Amino acid sequence: MNSKAYYGQYGGQYVAESLMNTLEELDQAFEEAIHDPEFMKQYHYYLKQYVGRETPLYYAERLSEKYGTKIYLKREDLNHTGAHKINNVIGQILLAKRMGKTKVIAETGAGQHGVATATGAALFNMECTVYMGKEDIERQKLNVMRMEMLGAKVVSVESGSNTLKDATNEAIRTWAKTAEDTFYIIGSAVGPYPYPKMVKEFQSVISKEARKQHMEVEGRNPDVVMACVGGGSNSIGMFADFIDQKEVELIGVEAAGLGVETGKHASAMAMGEPGVLHGMRSYLLQNEDGNIQLAHSISAGLDYPGVGPEHAYLKDTGRAKYVSITDVEAMDALMELCKLEGIIPAIESAHAVAYAFKKAKEMTMDQSMIVCLSGRGDKDVNTIASYLAGEGYLN
Amino acid sequence: MNRIEEKLQALKKDNKKAFITYITAGFPDYNKTKELIEAQEKAGVDIIELGIPFSDPVADGPVIQQASYEAILGGANLAKTFDCMKEMREANVQVPIVFMMYYNTVLHYGVEAFAAKCKECGVDGLIIPDLPFEEQEELQKALNGADETILIELVSPVSKDRVPKLLENARGFVYCVSAMGVTGQGGEFHKQVKEYLASVKKVSKIPVMMGFGIRTAKDVAPMKDLIDGAIVGTHFIELMRESNFDAKTASEYVSTFKKELNELD
Numbered sequence: 001m002n003s004k005a006y007y008g009q010y011g012g013q014y015v016a017e018s019l020m021n022t023l024e025e026l027d028q029a030f031e032e033a034i035h036d037p038e039f040m041k042q043y044h045y046y047l048k049q050y051v052g053r054e055t056p057l058y059y060a061e062r063l064s065e066k067y068g069t070k071i072y073l074k075r076e077d078l079n080h081t082g083a084h085k086i087n088n089v090i091g092q093i094l095l096a097k098r099m100g101k102t103k104v105i106a107e108t109g110a111g112q113h114g115v116a117t118a119t120g121a122a123l124f125n126m127e128c129t130v131y132m133g134k135e136d137i138e139r140q141k142l143n144v145m146r147m148e149m150l151g152a153k154v155v156s157v158e159s160g161s162n163t164l165k166d167a168t169n170e171a172i173r174t175w176a177k178t179a180e181d182t183f184y185i186i187g188s189a190v191g192p193y194p195y196p197k198m199v200k201e202f203q204s205v206i207s208k209e210a211r212k213q214h215m216e217v218e219g220r221n222p223d224v225v226m227a228c229v230g231g232g233s234n235s236i237g238m239f240a241d242f243i244d245q246k247e248v249e250l251i252g253v254e255a256a257g258l259g260v261e262t263g264k265h266a267s268a269m270a271m272g273e274p275g276v277l278h279g280m281r282s283y284l285l286q287n288e289d290g291n292i293q294l295a296h297s298i299s300a301g302l303d304y305p306g307v308g309p310e311h312a313y314l315k316d317t318g319r320a321k322y323v324s325i326t327d328v329e330a331m332d333a334l335m336e337l338c339k340l341e342g343i344i345p346a347i348e349s350a351h352a353v354a355y356a357f358k359k360a361k362e363m364t365m366d367q368s369m370i371v372c373l374s375g376r377g378d379k380d381v382n383t384i385a386s387y388l389a390g391e392g393y394l395n
Numbered sequence: 396m397n398r399i400e401e402k403l404q405a406l407k408k409d410n411k412k413a414f415i416t417y418i419t420a421g422f423p424d425y426n427k428t429k430e431l432i433e434a435q436e437k438a439g440v441d442i443i444e445l446g447i448p449f450s451d452p453v454a455d456g457p458v459i460q461q462a463s464y465e466a467i468l469g470g471a472n473l474a475k476t477f478d479c480m481k482e483m484r485e486a487n488v489q490v491p492i493v494f495m496m497y498y499n500t501v502l503h504y505g506v507e508a509f510a511a512k513c514k515e516c517g518v519d520g521l522i523i524p525d526l527p528f529e530e531q532e533e534l535q536k537a538l539n540g541a542d543e544t545i546l547i548e549l550v551s552p553v554s555k556d557r558v559p560k561l562l563e564n565a566r567g568f569v570y571c572v573s574a575m576g577v578t579g580q581g582g583e584f585h586k587q588v589k590e591y592l593a594s595v596k597k598v599s600k601i602p603v604m605m606g607f608g609i610r611t612a613k614d615v616a617p618m619k620d621l622i623d624g625a626i627v628g629t630h631f632i633e634l635m636r637e638s639n640f641d642a643k644t645a646s647e648y649v650s651t652f653k654k655e656l657n658e659l660d
Contacts, residue, residue, distance in 0.1 A: 013530065021555065172453045273503075
C-alpha cells in the first residue's frame with residue numbers, strides 16, 4: 001500500500017496494472033510542477049488573465065438581512081466558462097503539456113467540466129475528447145454544443161445508466177488504452193491518487209482567496225464555510241485553506257434528490273458505504289450485491305454515486321459535516337437567490353444556498369458564513385423551465 | 396497444493412500448453428453456467444475463469460460489459476455464484492476455477508468472509524483487475540498464503556520495471572495482458588508484444604499465460620515459445636451467444652483450440 005495515496009482508509013490506487021506506471025509518472029510530474037515557481041506563475045497568470053480571477057467574495061445584503069446572519073457568496077460563477085471547473089482544468093492541462101502529452105480526455109456530467117476541458121484544450125492546442133452519458137447529453141444540450149464549438153469531440157456513452165458514472169468508466173477504459181500519449185483530466189476530487197490531491201491543489205485557490213477576502217472585511221475567519229458536494233471538487237477547494245482553521249465549521253451539501261428516504265438521491269455520505277469505484281476507495285451508493293446504485297438529482301453535476309476520498313476522511317474524523325438538500329429545497333433556494341440578489345445560480349450551487357438558509361437560523365448577525373457559488377445557472381434554464389411548468393425534469 | 400498449480404505442473408511434465416476460457420457467471424442463467432463448465436471440463440479445458448458480474452466493469456470491453464449487465468438483470472450475484480460453485484464441487488467438477496471480479500464485490504461481501512467462502516466453495520484463484528499489487532495486502536492477509544485460493548498477478552505491456560516486484564511471490568500463473576486497455580479488442584496485440592512476453596518469461600518462475608484479443612490458437616503462433624498457455628474471454632462469450640449457449644459448440648471450440656495450441660509450429 002502506498003500510504004501517501006490514502007486519506008485515512010480512503011483513496012488509494014484501484015486501477016489496472018497498466019495504469020500504475022502512468023500514475024507514478026503523473027505523481028512525480030505533479031509534485032515537481034507545483035514546487036516549480038515558473039509553473040505556478042504560469043498557472044496563476046492564466047487564472048488571472050484568462051479565467052478572470054480573483055472572483056469576488058460578495059456580501060449578499062438582502063439575504064443576510066432576511067436570514068439574520070452575514071452571508072458571503074464566493075462567486076465562482078463569474079469565472080470564464082461559468083463555474084469553478086476551469087481552475088482545475090488550467091492546472092491539469094498545463095501539467096499535461098509539461099509532460100509532453102498531445103491529447104486530453106475528460107468525463108463530464110453536467111457538461112461544465114467538459115466545457116472547461118474543451119476550452120483549455122482550445123487555448124493550449126490539444127486534441128480533446130469528452131465522454132458524456134447519453135442521458136446527460138439530452139439534458140445538457142447547450143453544453144454539448146459549446147464543447148463542439150470549442151473543437152472537442154463529444155462521445156455519447158451508452159452503457160449502464162448513461163450518466164456521469166458510466167462516462168467515467170468509459171474515460172478510464174480509453175485512458176488505460178491510450179495513456180502513452182493521452183492525459184486524463186479528471187474534473188472532480190475523485191479517482192486514483194494523485195488525482196484527488198491534484199484537484200484539491202488546483203481548486204484550493206477558491207479558499208485561499210476567500211479567506212483573505214473575508215479577513216479584509218471582517219478581520220477574522222468566517223464561522224461557517226459551505227459548498228455543494230457531488231464528487232466534491234468545489235467543496236474541497238472551498239474547504240482547503242480552512243481545514244486547519246479549527247474554529248471554522250465546514251459543511252458539505254449533498255443532493256437528496258426526491259429525499260434520502262426514497263432511495264432516489266445522490267447522498268453518498270449520508271446513505272452510502274465504503275467501497276471501490278473509479279480507482280478510489282470511498283463512500284459509495286451500493287445495492288445489496290455490492291453493485292453501484294444509480295444516483296438521482298435534479299442537478300446533473302451532483303448526480304454521482306460516490307464522493308472524493310478526502311471528503312470521506314473529513315466526515316469520519318468529524319472535521320466536516322455533510323448534509324443533504326432535496327431537489328425541491330434547492331429549486332426554492334435558486335428562485336430566492338434570483339429574486340433577492342439578481343444571481344441565477346447553477347442548480348448544483350443552489351443546494352449549498354438552500355442549506356445556508358437553514359443554517360442561518362442558528363446563527364446571529366455577528367456571525368458570518370461563506371457559501372461557494374460554484375457555477376452559474378445559464379446551463380440550467382431548460383431544466384428550471386420544465387420544473388417550474390410542473391413537468392418534472394429530464395432525469 | 397493449489398488445484399491450479401497442480402494442473403499446470405502436470406501440463407509442464409507433459410510439455411503441454413494450457414488453455415483457459417472465460418465465462419460470465421449466471422449468463423444467461425446458472426444452469427447454463429454449470430452445463431458449460433462441465434462440458435468444457437470434459438473437452439479438456441485446463442482452467443476456467445468465472446466472471447462475477449459487476450455494475451461497473453472498467454477492465455472490460457462492450458461484449459463482456461453486456462454479458463455482465465444481462466447476468467445482473469437475470470439475478471446473478473456473488474452469493475449465487477458461490478452456491479453454484481459448491482454444487483459443482485459436490486458433483487465432482489474438478490477443473491480449476493478462478494473468479495474474475497472487481498474489488499468492490501469483495502469489499503461489500505467482507506474481505507475475511509469472502510476468503511473463507513472461496514475456500515469452502517472450491518474457488519481456486521482470483522483475478523481482480525482493479526486491485527494492483529500495491530493494494531493487495533488486505534486481501535492477501537485474508538487469504539493467508541493458504542493453498543485453497545490464490546491471487547493471480549496481472550502484468551501489462553507497460554509494467555516494465557515493475558515486473559520483478561509483481562512476480563516475486565506470485566503463484567499459479569502470470570496473466571500477461573496482450574494489449575493496453577480493455578478486454579475484447581480483437582487481435583490487436585501491443586506493438587512490442589514479443590519483447591514484452593520475453594521479458595516476463597525471463598523472470599517468471601511460474602507459467603506465463605497470455606490473454607486479451609485471442610480468438611484461435613493461430614493468433615498466438617508467433618508467441619508460442621514465449622508463453623505457457625492462452626486465455627480466451629470475449630471471443631468465447633460471443634461464440635456462446637451466437638450458438639445460444641450450446642454446450643457442444645463450447646466443447647468443440649475447447650478441444651480444437653487445445654489441440655491446435657499444442658501443435659503450433
